[in-house]
Amino acid sequence: MRIIDNLDEMTETARGWLSGGSVGFVPTRGHLHTGHLALIQAARQECEISVVSIFLDTTILGSGEDPAAYPQYLVQDLQLLTSANVDVAFLPRAGDMYPPDFSTYVALTGPLWERLEGASRPDYLRQIATGIVKFFQLVRPDIAYFGQKDAQQVAIIHHIVRDLNIDISLRVLPTVRESDGLAVSSSNAALSPAQRQAATVIHRALLAGKALVENGERRPASIEKAMADLVAREAAVKLDYAAACRPDTFAEVDTAAPGTLLVIAAYVGKARLVDNILWTSDGRWLL
Numbered sequence: 001m002r003i004i005d006n007l008d009e010m011t012e013t014a015r016g017w018l019s020g021g022s023v024g025f026v027p028t029r030g031h032l033h034t035g036h037l038a039l040i041q042a043a044r045q046e047c048e049i050s051v052v053s054i055f056l057d058t059t060i061l062g063s064g065e066d067p068a069a070y071p072q073y074l075v076q077d078l079q080l081l082t083s084a085n086v087d088v089a090f091l092p093r094a095g096d097m098y099p100p101d102f103s104t105y106v107a108l109t110g111p112l113w114e115r116l117e118g119a120s121r122p123d124y125l126r127q128i129a130t131g132i133v134k135f136f137q138l139v140r141p142d143i144a145y146f147g148q149k150d151a152q153q154v155a156i157i158h159h160i161v162r163d164l165n166i167d168i169s170l171r172v173l174p175t176v177r178e179s180d181g182l183a184v185s186s187s188n189a190a191l192s193p194a195q196r197q198a199a200t201v202i203h204r205a206l207l208a209g210k211a212l213v214e215n216g217e218r219r220p221a222s223i224e225k226a227m228a229d230l231v232a233r234e235a236a237v238k239l240d241y242a243a244a245c246r247p248d249t250f251a252e253v254d255t256a257a258p259g260t261l262l263v264i265a266a267y268v269g270k271a272r273l274v275d276n277i278l279w280t281s282d283g284r285w286l287l
């Protein structure tokens, strides 16, 4: 596996690939887990060249994310990427990605940008949107891989690719879960055993929302209240939001119908966890 930490070297390497095989790209913030590995395996299977970036933008860490905690995982992350037969690990330096005079940002408009994650973490979304465009320019992938767990980020990236005519296909893979339903996340490492147990309420609340829908409930407010009430039963879990929304625009739905996303964000101790399930337009559930 080749390790590239220099932006010019990445650009030169990507230029060399232009006439070669297809390039699959998995952007990550490191501290790799089985959720990341699912994306990496898909990239390996579908593309001739696989690139995984590890970049932690310390200006946009969520609560519970300790910048000092991430570098300690780098050796282990690189071993994992080597065993997964990844071709290139791209590890840009923060100072190269965002020099002191950096001043160009990508921003969207509308509910996708303003509601839910947008209301809670506007700066984070701006960095995600800007960062992904920079990575797309540097790596020039044919296909980029993302996890459904971060549904609002995925929807934002879909919009950016469409609005800015970026010639990249996006693949979104299902959320990888622990056996008790908790979505696998780097943030789970920050949980105490009791918090880890309490955190399962997030997935249980999503399933409670699904059960209501299956029993014929269509009012978003009732579904949202049922999810919020269940989360409220766990004292260790502080709800940020529980919502039924459109998966592409994140606008509120008037009535729950196939094509509705149920989404929850909550704080557990220092960690902020997000999760969702999707009632697909053909009537299935993506859990």
Ligand code: AMP
Pocket (backbone or CB within 6 Å): 027, 028, 029, 030, 034, 035, 036, 038, 039, 145, 146, 147, 148, 149, 150, 173, 174, 175, 176, 177, 183, 184, 185, 186
């Ligand atoms: P992160 O390193 O947390 O920024 O995540 C990098 C990529 O992995 C993003 O596309 C995430 O949506 C995806 N990802 C994180 N956790 C999971 C999971 N449990 N299942 C599937 N994909 C995930």
